[in-house]
Amino acid sequence: MKKLKVKNKKRFTIFLALMLLAGSSTVVALEKNSISKPSTSSKELKESSEKVNSSDKTNNKDNSNNEDIKKQLLDQYNYKDSNSIFVLVNKENKLEDGYIPTDLVEINYNLVNKPIQMRSEAAEALNNMMVEGKANGLSLLLSSGYRSSDSQETLYSDEVATRGEGINYVAPPGTSEHETGLAIDITSNKIGCKLEDIFDTTEEGQWLRDNAHRFGFILRYPKDKEEITGYLYEPWHFRYVGVELATELYERGITLEEYYEGE
Ligand SMILES: [Zn+2]
Numbered sequence: 001m002k003k004l005k006v007k008n009k010k011r012f013t014i015f016l017a018l019m020l021l022a023g024s025s026t027v028v029a030l031e032k033n034s035i036s037k038p039s040t041s042s043k044e045l046k047e048s049s050e051k052v053n054s055s056d057k058t059n060n061k062d063n064s065n066n067e068d069i070k071k072q073l074l075d076q077y078n079y080k081d082s083n084s085i086f087v088l089v090n091k092e093n094k095l096e097d098g099y100i101p102t103d104l105v106e107i108n109y110n111l112v113n114k115p116i117q118m119r120s121e122a123a124e125a126l127n128n129m130m131v132e133g134k135a136n137g138l139s140l141l142l143s144s145g146y147r148s149s150d151s152q153e154t155l156y157s158d159e160v161a162t163r164g165e166g167i168n169y170v171a172p173p174g175t176s177e178h179e180t181g182l183a184i185d186i187t188s189n190k191i192g193c194k195l196e197d198i199f200d201t202t203e204e205g206q207w208l209r210d211n212a213h214r215f216g217f218i219l220r221y222p223k224d225k226e227e228i229t230g231y232l233y234e235p236w237h238f239r240y241v242g243v244e245l246a247t248e249l250y251e252r253g254i255t256l257e258e259y260y261e262g263e
Contacts, residue, residue, distance in 0.1 A: 079260050085121065085242055087180055088256055091230045094174040101181035104146055112193045116145035119181035122216075122240035126184055129208075129215040138204045141193055143185040143236070147178040169232055177220060182240040184217075200235035208238065213250035216243045220256070228257050 079088040082099040089095055104117040110130060118126060126142075133140045147155070152173045159170035170176075177183035187193050188204040199205040209219055220239040221231040241249070241256070249259055 079256075082180070085119075085182060085240060086245065087182075088260055089175060089177050089180060090257065091172065091175050095179055097174070098149075099179065100148070101146065104181050107142060107145065110141050112141050112143045112187060116142055116184075117181065118145045118184060119240075122182045122184070125216045125240055125243075129212065129217065132211075132215075133204070133207060136207065138207055139188050139190060140204050140208070141187050141189060143187050143193065143195060144178060145184050146181040147176060149173045149179055152176045152179055169234065171231075177237075177239050183220065184238050184240075185234075185236045186238060187236055195234070195236045197233060197235060205235050209235065212238050213246040214243065216240050216246045218246045218249050218256070222255065225255050228255050 078084055079086045080093070081087060082096045083101070087095070101119045103120045105120045105123045107116050107118060107123055107126070130140055130142075150173075152171065155170050156172050171178075173179075185195055186204070186208060187195055187199060188202050190202050190204065191198055200209065208217075212219060217238040217240050219235065220237050221229050221234040223233045226232055239256075240246075245259075249256065252259075254262075
């Protein structure tokens with residue numbers, strides 16, 4: 001670069017001399033070109049080096065994006081994260097205080113009672129399951145989805161007042177899957193739309209037990225797992241965890257507790 005500058009200086013001197021001598025605009029134009037040439041090529045060099053730098057930056061950006069995706073995946077699989085579809089909620093693992101899902105959507109079809117809400121991903125999967133159930137001639141009805149911690153509190157105190165504490169159907173506030181927006185209670189008009197064990201004797205209950213995993217749902221409180229889950233058998237309660245995990249749990253015949261403890 002130094003050499004170029006010296007060369008430029010010489011050229012500039014010659015150029016000035018020529019200007020003085022000839023005063024010709026053609027010469028000015030020619031000389032302007034030759035003077036600007038080295039500076040242009042240095043600019044080109046700079047630009048191309050900037051391009052290299054910027055492509056380095058792009059690569060770095062790609063790498064950090066990959067890192068972000070990895071981190072997101074890890075976070076997503078974090079069963080302690082209240083907002084993860086994999087979250088483990090039971091009497092020992094409470095949701096974070098005041099957790100309210102931000103992607104609740106309303107479900108207005110095949111309801112036993114008032115409209116219910118679920119997180120959007122779970123609602124979409126539920127919709128697909130209901131459609132296929134209907135196509136199989138089943139009468140599936142939805143009973144209960146998302147519950148705020150306040151309504152869970154009311155349910156719980158009513159349950160404790162009638163049954164006392166211990167293993168029962170209603171979870172203390174902060175420990176109910178219904179507060180995640182990922183759980184759904186399903187019944188059938190064949191048993192008067194109740195939530196009772198005899199649901200597993202209906203076609204609806206049996207179909208759900210054998211097919212829910214294909215849509216990402218698990219029968220969360222199976223028979224003979226009461227000591228592990230802390231809940232009585234609930235053939236009507238299904239929890240969304242995504243197809244991959246639901247299928248693994250179904251095939252291995254294990255609960256979420258056993259899955260995470262075995263990891
Ligand atoms: Zn339930």
